[in-house]
Amino acid sequence: MKEIVVLSGKGGTGKTSLTASFALLAGSSAVVADCDVDASDMHLLLAPVAEREEMFYSGKEAVIDNEACISCNRCLEVCHFDAVETDGTLYEINSVNCEGCSYCERVCPVDAITMKPSLAGDWYVSKIRSGARMVHARLGIGAENSGKLVARVKNEAKDIASKDSKALVLVDGSPGIGCPVVSSLSGANYIVIVTEPTISGLHDLKRLRELIVKFRLPSGCIINKADLNSGYTDEIQKYLKHEKMDMLGTLPYDEKITSAMVQGKSILEEPYSGSETAGIIREIWQNIQFKLGLDGE
Numbered sequence: 001m002k003e004i005v006v007l008s009g010k011g012g013t014g015k016t017s018l019t020a021s022f023a024l025l026a027g028s029s030a031v032v033a034d035c036d037v038d039a040s041d042m043h044l045l046l047a048p049v050a051e052r053e054e055m056f057y058s059g060k061e062a063v064i065d066n067e068a069c070i071s072c073n074r075c076l077e078v079c080h081f082d083a084v085e086t087d088g089t090l091y092e093i094n095s096v097n098c099e100g101c102s103y104c105e106r107v108c109p110v111d112a113i114t115m116k117p118s119l120a121g122d123w124y125v126s127k128i129r130s131g132a133r134m135v136h137a138r139l140g141i142g143a144e145n146s147g148k149l150v151a152r153v154k155n156e157a158k159d160i161a162s163k164d165s166k167a168l169v170l171v172d173g174s175p176g177i178g179c180p181v182v183s184s185l186s187g188a189n190y191i192v193i194v195t196e197p198t199i200s201g202l203h204d205l206k207r208l209r210e211l212i213v214k215f216r217l218p219s220g221c222i223i224n225k226a227d228l229n230s231g232y233t234d235e236i237q238k239y240l241k242h243e244k245m246d247m248l249g250t251l252p253y254d255e256k257i258t259s260a261m262v263q264g265k266s267i268l269e270e271p272y273s274g275s276e277t278a279g280i281i282r283e284i285w286q287n288i289q290f291k292l293g294l295d296g297e
């Protein structure tokens with residue numbers, strides 16, 4: 001089983017719509033993991049139908065038993081995060097503010113406060129229209145620890161791929177270089193970076209490359225909207241050559257990608273499947289499959 005992670009230095013480069021296209025091209029031989037849990041939107045393109053839903057707990061939060069509480073206000077005084085709220089009679093914890101430090105629990109004179117696992121989001125195993133399974137998640141409002149949720153989504157996708165003897169796990173990673181990205185890199189076989197021909201596109205590519213080198217992972221790059229700035233497209237290609245990264249392909253700016261997205265589709269689907277951009281995406285996917293030895297599986 002091989003694992004491909006698609007990344008970009010920032011949002012809006014076309015990473016998710018490309019990953020959705022690759023997911024459809026891979027068909028039922030893949031398990032898809034949407035690890036962009038902070039702003040997941042691949043479900044808008046792949047319309048997954050949930051088969052299983054699980055809750056995701058991460059960290060702890062305080063809970064007050066108002067029956068036991070004697071309204072001493074000690075918890076209010078010690079909480080540095082303004083997480084204890086009261087109307088003078090009832091005491092409640094604002095779970096968005098609570099950092100789970102347990103200080104209030106320690107000072108409560110009547111043990112009215114307990115620390116409980118904190119619900120941070122949900123994750124799902126679903127079916128998409130290619131016949132593949134997709135694992136995706138929804139992080140709760142204000143919830144943190146998305147790196148842990150990324151690991152949960154990815155591990156579930158790998159378990160399903162292993163049990164069902166699938167050739168590939170295809171991961172849509174988070175933008176940037178933070179904890180969720182690091183979490184999505186572990187165990188990967190190949191990294192695809194999607195960038196744009198701008199100064200920030202080149203800068204973000206370099207930052208991602210530095211991170212990937214630490215993991216000693218092979219990587220390749222797709223330059224999206226390459227025709228919008230041929231100067232920066234050349235700069236990026238020179239950088240890829242210098243770093244011995246694979247140049248996987250360039251895509252033109254194409255409004256059909258946006259039109260397809262608005263309709264909840266990939267550009268590989270009708271009425272866009274015969275477009276030049278759709279053809280290039282198919283070629284890029286064949287190239288990636290060839291590099292990973294997936295074309296014969």
Ligand code: SF4
Pocket residue numbers: 061062078079080081082083084093097098099100101102103104105
């Ligand atoms: S656990 Fe810490 S952050 Fe949460 S309410 Fe208690 S003192 Fe405040």
Ligand code: SF4
Pocket residue numbers: 064068069070071072073074075076091107108109110111112113
């Ligand atoms: S410290 Fe305990 S008893 Fe005092 S107000 Fe808070 S919950 Fe109530």
